[in-house]
Amino acid sequence: MINKPFFSIVIPTFERAEKLKRAIACILLQDFKDFELIIFDNNSQDNTEDVVRSFKDKRIKYYKNNKNVGWIINLKRGISFAEGEYIILHGDDDFILYPDALKKVNLFIGEGKYGFIRLNYLSIMPQKNIAFDFHKTTQDDFEIKPKEDKKKIVDYITKIDPFFITGIVFKNNFPKNVAILDSEFVPWFNIIFYDIYHYGGCFAHEYFFAASWSQNASHLRYQLSGGKFRFEKYFTETSRLLGKIDYKEFLNNRLKIIIREFPAAKYYTGNKDLSRFARRVLELQPDYKRNFEYWFWLYFSLLTPKKVLSFIRKHIFFKMIADANIPFRDKIHKRIDYINHLV
Numbered sequence: 159m160i161n162k163p164f165f166s167i168v169i170p171t172f173e174r175a176e177k178l179k180r181a182i183a184c185i186l187l188q189d190f191k192d193f194e195l196i197i198f199d200n201n202s203q204d205n206t207e208d209v210v211r212s213f214k215d216k217r218i219k220y221y222k223n224n225k226n227v228g229w230i231i232n233l234k235r236g237i238s239f240a241e242g243e244y245i246i247l248h249g250d251d252d253f254i255l256y257p258d259a260l261k262k263v264n265l266f267i268g269e270g271k272y273g274f275i276r277l278n279y280l281s282i283m284p285q286k287n288i289a290f291d292f293h294k295t296t297q298d299d300f301e302i303k304p305k306e307d308k309k310k311i312v313d314y315i316t317k318i319d320p321f322f323i324t325g326i327v328f329k330n331n332f333p334k335n336v337a338i339l340d341s342e343f344v345p346w347f348n349i350i351f352y353d354i355y356h357y358g359g360c361f362a363h364e365y366f367f368a369a370s371w372s373q374n375a376s377h378l379r380y381q382l383s384g385g386k387f388r389f390e391k392y393f394t395e396t397s398r399l400l401g402k403i404d405y406k407e408f409l410n411n412r413l414k415i416i417i418r419e420f421p422a423a424k425y426y427t428g429n430k431d432l433s434r435f436a437r438r439v440l441e442l443q444p445d446y447k448r449n450f451e452y453w454f455w456l457y458f459s460l461l462t463p464k465k466v467l468s469f470i471r472k473h474i475f476f477k478m479i480a481d482a483n484i485p486f487r488d489k490i491h492k493r494i495d496y497i498n499h500l501v
Contacts, residue, residue, distance in 0.1 A: 171199050
């Protein structure tokens with residue numbers, strides 16, 4: 159009988175061959191060796207396959223779709239092939255910072271027996287020689303125990319940045335009916351909720367990963383599918399778990415964020431799609447018909463030319479970077495510089 163690996167590192171990828179090469183190289187440098195690396199290629203037409211096969215390591219398992227199936231289905235397929243006790247999700251343009259990262263995660267699991275761990279990450283813009291952390295969640299690790307109240311678990315998941323793929327770690331022991339959601343936001347929501355509820359969870363504040371950051375947001379976030387947001391199944395699942403009052407609070411908090419993103423929706427799509435986007439907010443929460451903030455951001459976005467939005471966006475972005483900046487020096491600087499010259 160072949161022993162199963164402790165970790166399955168799952169990387170869904172599409173046409174990022176050179177950045178994927180860096181990600182693989184950093185994984186293979188790990189001190190902790192008991193892992194498999196599953197790479198699911200969403201029908202890339204670049205040299206992704208050649209890059210992967212250039213690494214002569216039996217722990218690498220490469221699969222390529224016959225056609226592009228979308229990132230969520232591609233991710234789902236990658237997870238379905240994982241045999242490890244724990245699954246680590248990893249973006250194809252991100253990389254592990256230090257060679258002892260997996261060893262530390264193994265110790266976290268050994269001490270706490272957690273079902274879910276959120277590994278912290280830095281965002282980097284190498285061309286500007288800066289690193290930053292927009293969320294700055296906490297300076298300490300913090301956990302949640304199993305069997306907690308469902309609202310407390312949902313609040314915990316929201317707090318520890320569940321939206322970004324890299325550094326999501328969960329126990330590979332969930333039932334088949336707990337599956338990846340077809341949602342642009344938190345498609346792994348049901349899995350990590352299940353694992354937290356049954357085994358507990360932990361946020362590890364130390365920086366384990368560096369994530370490549372771009373100003374380009376996904377246009378899909380600001381478009382509808384079948385008259386609904388592409389992330390509504392995340393809302394639907396939350397509604398199923400929470401009572402009416404708690405879900406209303408959750409929904410209002412999420413919709414406030416969506417409303418403040420009206421300018422981005424206009425910038426990336428246009429007034430027509432923005433109007434549909436805004437109309438869906440009212441369908442989900444009719445009380446917003448009397449909400450000043452809703453109408454302010456809607457009319458501001460509709461009436462402001464894209465060139466002006468671009469100018470505002472640029473300046474707000476650099477203000478956010480300045481506020482979230484972590485000096486790109488010393489240990490972190492040297493490590494990122496070393497990795498960038500690794501491949």
